[in-house]
Amino acid sequence: MTKLTINKAIEMALPDPFLGRHLIDGEWIEGAETFTRISPSHDTVVSVSAKGDETTTEAAITAARRAFDRGDWSRISAKERSAVLLKVADLIEANVERIAVQETLESGKPISQSRGEVSGAADLWRYAASLARTSLGDSHNSLGADMLGVVVKDPIGVVSIITPWNFPFWILSQKLPFALAAGCTVVVKPSEVTPSSTVMLGELLIAADLPSGVCNIVLGHGQPVGSMMSTHKDVDMVTFTGSTAVGKMITEASAGTLKKVALELGGKNPQVIMPDADLENAADAVTFGVYFNVGQCCNSSSRIIVHEDIAEDFVARVVALSRLVKFGDPMDPDTQVGAIVTADHQRKIDNYVQQAVAAGAKLELGGGALPVEGLGSQFYQPTVVSNVTPDMAIAREEVFGPVLSVLTFRTLEEAIALTNDSEYGLSAGIWCNDIHTCLEYARRAEAGTVWTNTWMDGYPELAFGGVKQSGQGREIGRYGYDEFLEVKSLVMRVGRDSRAPWVEASA
DSSP states (O other): TTOOOOEOOOOOOOOOOOEOOEEEEEEEOOOSSSSEOOOOOOSSSEEEEEEEEOHHHHHHHHHHHHHHTTTTTSOOOOHHHHHHHHHHHHHHTTTHHHHHHHHHHHHHOOOHHHHHHHHHHHHHHHHHHHHHHOOOOOOOOOSSEEEEEEEEEEEEEEEEEOOOSSSHEEEEEEEHHHHHHHHHHEEEEEOOSSSSHHHHOOOOOOOOOTTSSEEEOOOSIIIIHHHHHHHHHHEEEEEESSSSSHHHHHHHHHHTOOOOOEEEOOOOEEEEEEETTTHHHHHHHHHHHHHGGOOOTTTOEEEEEEEEETTHHHHHHHHHHHHSSEEEOSSSSSBBBOOOOOOHHHHHHHHHHHHHTTTTTTTEEEOOOOOOOTBBSSSSEEEEEESSSSSHHHHOOOSSSSSEEEESSSSHHHHHHHHHHEESSSEEEEEOHHHHHHHHHHOOOOOEEEEOOOOOOOTTSOHHHHHHEESSSOOHHHHHHHTTTTEEEEEEEEHHHHHHOOOOOOO
């Protein structure tokens, strides 16, 4: 643990605990019961939220169904829907600091990253607004003189949105504005670990004059809230981001109503480092990729696959950079890595590391709790583990922490095989100065996103999602918008029927 860069607690007054309520049919609803969130970094209560039950969830779904069927959102012009989304984007930008502070206190992520997450989400709302006004269908004017075919897209209906704790505001903004742009109505359940930024967004939706019942928010746990949102007959679609295990449960639970299910799940994302790569830039990107958001990121580059000829040098570069990464108080704007979300999750992270070392892996750096002066031990050291073999759990399972696994290869074929030797297929990357090698890898890597000579760049225009057990469906971009639409064919006869009658009339 020597020679790490640690930011101790800064002197500051924390805000009073945020009081979260349900939003149902345009009204804020208190809960008969509440639940609290204790900050993982400051060990103090930072939010008290209404706890949803079956009655609350039923009321929210009923409100969304009624609002959709009423048509005062689903059947208004795209221009009107777009105007509301643009108002929301402006309001997000005006409230970045308030939302970001609360998110940092609940999640433990650095305040600088929370600010970037919230402010960046405004661009998702603006892009979704543009899609509402540019949605297209098809026309078929070649079916014969007396026929015209038109393919249109209708909003799918009532959508259940279930979001995780690691990027609560960003991931909600990957789903909600696109569903609204399509004309859907929604019920949202944020993670019980980070509920408050979703409630704050609800306040902005009301300020932007979103009609009552179009967006409803229910706070609480997977049972019963998430379960009802996944099985209710009046819900037409569920979109979920979280663990693969829970995604499978939602798919199974929703089967009784055959509703559409979109899933953005886990990843075990590799970066391949070729011997001719720009090692300085690659090492910096690997360091960013494994420690960003405390490593609690589905796109974390949690395993690297390095050519044997450069492996020792490259690992040394990453270890040296890891020592310079600023761990500590997430309320310090200078901090780059904050607290682990829960004590249980920290124990899970450490268990992966200790199991790997016991199985023969080499601990190059870290491996254990990281006490931070004035804050405590719900922090984990920057950790690099080499001599990892493909069969180890640390190489195959989603650790979801600041832990990097290092594997090696000799040929491109071997690197591609290691890349694809995974249940997951969310993202992958390669560092190489040969464009032919980059293209070969990109074509053959089994992943929803492949980066070449960069990592984790994303844009509202580009779809996001995975293959295999990383999920189904896509988010953001035009493909993400289309997830919330149903395709309908209109077949229209023009003029009199020129065909001979099927049934001859009697004389």
